[in-house]
Amino acid sequence: MPTVFLMFPIRRIAVLGAMFLIAAGAVSAQGALSAFESGDSSHEAAVSTAYSSSNDSVMMNGNGGAADPGGIPAAPSPSGGGQYDNSAGRAGHDWKSRLAFEAGGGFNVPNSSTSPYVKTGGQVTVGGGLHLARALTVLAEYQFIYDGLPSAIVAEAGANGGNVQLWSLTLAPVIDLMPKKSTSVYVTGGGGFYRKVTNFTSPQAVEYCTYYYCGIGYQNAVIGHFSSNQGGWNVGGGVRHRFGGFYGEGKMELFAEARYLDVMTPAVTTQPNGLGLTTVGADTKLIPISFGVRF
Numbered sequence: 001m002p003t004v005f006l007m008f009p010i011r012r013i014a015v016l017g018a019m020f021l022i023a024a025g026a027v028s029a030q031g032a033l034s035a036f037e038s039g040d041s042s043h044e045a046a047v048s049t050a051y052s053s054s055n056d057s058v059m060m061n062g063n064g065g066a067a068d069p070g071g072i073p074a075a076p077s078p079s080g081g082g083q084y085d086n087s088a089g090r091a092g093h094d095w096k097s098r099l100a101f102e103a104g105g106g107f108n109v110p111n112s113s114t115s116p117y118v119k120t121g122g123q124v125t126v127g128g129g130l131h132l133a134r135a136l137t138v139l140a141e142y143q144f145i146y147d148g149l150p151s152a153i154v155a156e157a158g159a160n161g162g163n164v165q166l167w168s169l170t171l172a173p174v175i176d177l178m179p180k181k182s183t184s185v186y187v188t189g190g191g192g193f194y195r196k197v198t199n200f201t202s203p204q205a206v207e208y209c210t211y212y213y214c215g216i217g218y219q220n221a222v223i224g225h226f227s228s229n230q231g232g233w234n235v236g237g238g239v240r241h242r243f244g245g246f247y248g249e250g251k252m253e254l255f256a257e258a259r260y261l262d263v264m265t266p267a268v269t270t271q272p273n274g275l276g277l278t279t280v281g282a283d284t285k286l287i288p289i290s291f292g293v294r295f
Helices: 002-059 151-157
Strands: 099-110 121-133 136-148 161-176 183-209 214-242 253-263 268-270 278-280 284-294
Touching (some): 099 136, 099 253, 121 284, 136 284, 151 278, 161 214, 214 268
Antiparallel strands (some): 099 121, 099 284, 121 136, 161 183, 183 214, 253 284, 268 278
């Protein structure tokens, strides 16, 4: 009996201990599961937040394009301005690119009706204007012509020498006949205002001084003159060669041209400043030959 009664409490204790261990294991498992679920929820929340932030950055992109999740900026929108905008006008089409300039010089020869009153001389021309089209340029030109006087006219006046000075302001279109070629021919012509001055000169005594002394010398001085203002016209043509660019598309060009010039001066019979009676025929007709550069 005692042995039976002794074994009974031992079994009871063993059963109770087993039940206790099972309960403790269940509680531990439940706690671990709760911790796992909590961690998983936190991870999903973090991922959701990152995804939402990424979406927000995409939606906030100013150019309306999708931002690169790797941090690379999105390409600029082609509709924006700046260096990618080619719709505002192309180079070479603004008003500055249409400006035209020229400078040249050479000599001029009088025709047969003018040669008794004017000798061969020199001339310079400068001008500016606009390239209205590839084949058409309009220039406002200033020209200065300096010619001598024939000895017969100088003798009539009783002078020792003389000259003719002619300056003008004219408008002249230039029409290029082969504008796409690097070497071409062109025609030009126009008209405007001309002033002609005929001077008679004679050596006059003048005093001159150097750093060490003063003395008397002689130089030609104007002792008589007459002048006139009138209109005139010119027409001619030339050859030009354009530089720059493989296809000759540059603006700089050299030219050589000849024009026929008719200045409608009146006939004059006068005694300039008390000199001898001098007669000059009407109209001054010259052939200026020029060499120069245009842009």
